[in-house]
Amino acid sequence: MSVSSLVQIGNDTVDLNKPCDVVTALRKVKLSVVTGGIAQTVRLDGEEVTFTKANLTALNALIVEYEAACARASGKTSRGRARRARWG
Structure with missing residues (x-):
């Protein structure tokens, strides 16, 4: 039995x-x-999540995760995010 790597993200079907x-x-x-x-629905790994303004943090985290995977797949090294300093 083969598992498909195609998923539905919004209106797009991607691998x-x-x-x-x-x-x-x-x-x-x-x-x-x-x-x-x-609201936009994303189906990944058998789960369905609907994103709204209320959970943009989760969507941003997912984007960061796949940006890193994209960089690895492209042979680019991912740079760390800039650290924020707080001066009190």
Whole structure:
């Protein structure tokens, strides 16, 4: 039995083995949610999640995860995020 690596992200069907395509689809979802305030559904690994403005943090985390996978797949080294300093 073969497991499909195709997933539905918003209106796009993408291959999980192509993380750069996943990042592009996730960014479209984020743009749609942020600009229109509408909910967007993502189906990944047998789970379905609907993103709204209320859970953009989770969507951002998913984008970061697939950006890192995309960088690895492209042979690029991922740079760490800038650290924030707080001066009191």
